[in-house]
Amino acid sequence: MTSVSLSVGLTSSATDAEIASIASCAEQNPVHGIWTGEDIGSNKDIFLQTYSVMKHAPSKYVGIGITSPLLRNITTIARVAETLSEANPTRFRLGLGVGGLRDLERLGIAFTRPVQRLESTVDALREIWAGEVLSRNSEGIELRQYQARYRPETVIPVYLGVRGPSLLKLAGKIADGVILSGPVSYIEKAVRIVQNQRTRRTSRPPRVVAWLPTILTGRKADIKFAKTVTATVVADTPRSVLEMSDVDDDAIRVQDVARRRGYAAASSSVTDELLNHFTIAGGADHICSVFQSLGKLGVEEVVFGPPYGRRPLASIQEVAETWART
């Protein structure tokens, strides 16, 4: 069984005060790291937020999990990563993923061949950081005799936040880590796909991170809240992921209701089985036990992600303390 680390996740929709308090709380508790995910369309700068997390949690690993290379010029992503890496050498991790298809559509960003696009992006980033002179004109990357003026002193680990089978295989082949999210039955299959690529690489296999919506619940009212969260998560889960889980029929029903009548209405269609598959809800002991069990699947790091519970800081603290005890 793989030893599992506990991390905390937050997204760019969080306020500055929430980021500061969650990062400070993580710093004071036995957690491994903090991941910041970009909500496309939020009016915050994910990179500045990540820097803020570093300031409030200087002893923790801090990662962007994830940002999309489709939203910015590749030279910007490369130097953002270098700047954050200089701010906290050896503890920064860059997470990349295509991003939500609906969000990209809304921004008028069209793209094809996501596997080739991500592979090309990771290759180019590593060459930029190595100080190469780059000329490229393929897979959405255009560079002409480009050479960065900075040189990273440490290797910047690249994690891929991916879901479908082809992208999972790519992560297994080229990434330093992979960030998974989805039902537990999906994660089990996803880890297997990633690990099956081991033979195609000479370096260490990618570190497997599972980011799961987690809710510390105590009262009956919390279960209702948890079901609303689950309805939101299910509604945003791609069909390719549902098909790899064991609950696709129920989940598709929730997606239909969410599309027609909204998340609140869809929450009444969330069965206990769906709730347990898509979110981890319960007391701190239960949550920690589920997190530990993911180690048997090959997960090395679990992310206690939003919405945490009705009182986020108290929930993070309680789960972290329980984790340290068990």
Add this chain to the structure above:
Amino acid sequence: MGKNLKFGISVNANDSLRGTVEKAKVAESSGLDYVWVSDSTVQLYAPIVAAAIASHTTRIRLGLGLMSPLLHDPQQIANSLITLCKEYGTRFDLCIGTGDRSQLFRAGLDLGNTLSLPAAIDKARTAIASEIRHAHLKTRIWLGAQGPKMLRIASNFDGILLNYSNPEMIRWAITRGKLRAGPKFTVGISAPSYVHSTMRSDIFELAKVASAIVALGTTRSVLRRMGILDEIDLLREKADRSPSLEEISSEIPSQIASDFSITKKPNDLPSYIQELSRLGVRHAVFGYPQCHSVETVKELADALARIR
């Protein structure tokens, strides 16, 4: 003499995050008014560098830019500025403009029809200003400009940072752009700089290269007016054949540094500043390589302190 001018230094060129923060701290303690954090495709990401400086300083005003809306979506520029102001207080200004064409080209951005560039920059300003208003913040937005077409949109901004150091060229730009300095509009300059009491040839070489970058980006009509078009065309030919300007720095005429940078002894600075003041300039940003070391930052600050 220099009392009606604000003085700043530009940082974030060929430096580490830690080195830049150290120099910004010295700029603050030495009495400079502004630190401008430049952003280019080959250097560290300016908004994070600005955040790091803000974390380690308390008083000095910080300028973000020049940020190019051709490289960064205007919404992203606004997001950066708003996040900075909310986290570190409202001591930030923003400067936007086209940016260095050659660097943008290498990063895959072909500027295409130059006629539409001023409109694109002005549209970005409108979008950013609207986001700032919605966030209930007051932040000055400057235009970084040089050529006659861009000068035409200057009055829509809170100020202009002219990429000139030569008083004659500054006078031409002010006249050509019909720039009216006043309480709502500030005329400033931002240029390569090497103010020194003892000349170091290695830093002078950097000043020559920085000046050549400005010269090569200068509109042909302006170069023709200055009578140096042929000289710059020759330099362009050499630059095109070479992987970098540094490699041909010995072939860059020293005159380029005189025309396109503030390369002066401290004793020559008062008359220069006086001339700027007479022209209506109220903001002067001393660019790379003045930020070469803590010592060169101090040297500038000491020279300016004597003027004030």
